[in-house]
Amino acid sequence: MNLTNLTKIALKALNNNKMRCFLTMLGIIIGVASVITMLAIGQGSKRSIRAQIAEMGSNMIMIHPGNMERGGVRQDASSMQTLKLNDYQDILDGTEYVSACSPSVSSSGQFIYGANNYPSTIYGVTEDYLEIRKFSIDEGSMFTPQDVLTSAKVCLVGQTIIDNLFPNGENPIGKVIRFNKIPLKIVGTLTPKGYNSMGMDQDDMVLAPYTTVQKRVLAITYLQGIFCSALTEELTPQAINEITQILRKNHKIKEGEDDDFEIRSQEEMSSMMSSTTDMMTILLACIAGISLLVGGIGIMNIMYVSVTERTREIGLRMSIGARGIDILAQFLIEAVLISVTGGIIGVLLGVGASMVVNLVFNWPVYIQAYSVILSFFVCTITGIFFGWYPARKAANLDPIEAIRYE
Template sequence: MNLVNLFKIAIKALSNNKMRGFLTMLGIIIGVGAVITMLAIGQGSKRSIQNQISEMGSNMIMIYPGGDRRGGVRLDADDMESLKLQDLEDIQNQTRYVSYVSPSVNSAGQAIFGANNTPTTVYGISPEYMDIRRYKIEDGDIFSEQDVKTAAKVCVVGKTVVDELFPNGENPVGKVIRFGKIPLRIIGVLESKGYNSMGMDQDDLILAPYTTVQKRMLAITHLQSIICSALTEDYTDEAIEEISSILRRNHKIKETDEDDFEIRSQQEMSEMLTSTTDIMTLLLAAVAGISLLVGGIGIMNIMYVSVTERTREIGLRMSIGAKGRDILAQFLIESILISVTGGMIGIVVGIGAAVLVKVFASFPIYIQPWSVFLSFAVCSITGIFFGWYPAQKASRLDPIEALRYE
């Protein structure tokens, strides 16, 4: 019996029980669709995180005072004041793999203009901070090095602050706001960056000269942190080594002593977040894959029923010359047709569901071709694996006993 005839017989057998065939396919359809949708959501989240970190500066390096703070150990005040202006200047002048350096001090409080006010944070930085964090000015300009030297009462504001303090849409440039008791003249407005991957509003901030925040708001001489950027992301490790060497020398730290500072890179954060996303994606795909297993069991179950119902037909085919391998191929083809057809429908359902998630839930998705091919391959293997045993059972039936079967 040739392969074409076997396909015709299998298709005819399935068409005689359309509803039963569809219900058997349903497990495969749901399984394939769920796997594609879950992987699309997981990969979309991963790419979204990577893009947002890239916008923040994938080569950014952050230096904090206090060393390794694991285990909830409370630090002395001196430990939190270990970063000085001399450290900043040495990093600027003595490193080869660092492109930009900015100090950072901040103060949280209320920004006020007229009858409007909003809670926000003032970040004291230098103009190089704009290049490190990839902020751009939409209106006005950034403050100058002269403003830093004179601790000028000027600032640049984010879109969220503008919307809260100037709800009528007036131009904020040139206006004077108050932060606590300190008046600050707005000289620029930042382009909007929206929320980052950790849900923080990147537009809810005020940027001012770090000397202004140090002297007029906090009354401190130390730095709360230093923000740098490596020449490229590939040079991040080299830049960290240079910075660590400079700080250990400046702080007179012995070889056997631990650092009194902590260095973190955006690359490290990116790897941690993407690793977490990958784990979640695998878990979601594994849960969705259970549907494929259930669908496979459904195929095995229905093929057992089909073999039992058609025992006399099998005996008749064998009595007129059909061999065991022909019967095996016939039932195996039926199970493969069920799984492959269900897989194709499942692919359409999965892609459609992923698109609906993007449209209605505004969730980032990314459908990778390999996830579609993998799902289809798995459902095909499922059809062969779970259809093999019932088909083999049918091929081993005794023709005489099969013809006697009631």
């Protein structure tokens, strides 16, 4: 009838049974707190993986020649010579969703400076490569388009190379190192990036103009790969689509035939990684959700006992004028108050626990607003859902019998 009065009545009733009330709430508190903590841990690890991938360039697209059969013999993909320079040019000129593009040829071998030598890989690329791989120059500068045109004998080196070739802390800029007897002048150094999530040392590399590597090192005319950047991570599928069109046209692949190249994107990897962590998050949330359900059943149980115990009170209320709906509302409000109060405490506890996890175990956590709102909402629903049956039972009591109930 009057919600304020009914709430007062419900509060009074709860207040008369503080201990029981708290114990009932405990189920909800634990449920909500665990939902929030689990989701925070799940989201935290997902975010940290995404951040690592973004560090490697989350919009990166890698094009490699596909493996092919020649007269029934399967060929190694790296031996294919199908990717040509004009493919790179056409991608550069004919795409909308590709922001940067660089050809890639590489060769492994021994780098020598003075008395020191170190095995590593030289990558032949263009200036765009820095943007694609999210590398930056620490000291010195990138080689110029002119260097690319003239197959200049210049290079950039990563930190691992510097550490091994210049152990005495010499400044590597301007020094000439040798690779396969070819002298290369160091024009810049790369900012150290450390290991990536796959455990690969991202500083163990030398970058040089692709023309230099093609002509002076490998003596080839084809490309081993092409690296591109989509405008954004979300536009990666469109960019892949464009590139596929161009390459199929260039390679004269007929409708229905398989591609002779392979395009992989970081987005693919990132979504794979995300799906793994999503799975974990769902699993954790399910466990937490079950504990919320158990909490809800606890509410139902207590409300049910409470209705039986307070049969006379209900009879009295009815005889002095409470309607069925008033009684129903009173018990529903009691159930919702228990669950919502439990929910609030649970949210605070969950947030606190997430912070403790973050501080003590150093796990990345991220509390999403939606998880808080969701668990709060679920709580209220739980209260109504599990309070409904006992409340109905109370409302349907016959006042004549209820008032004389012993």
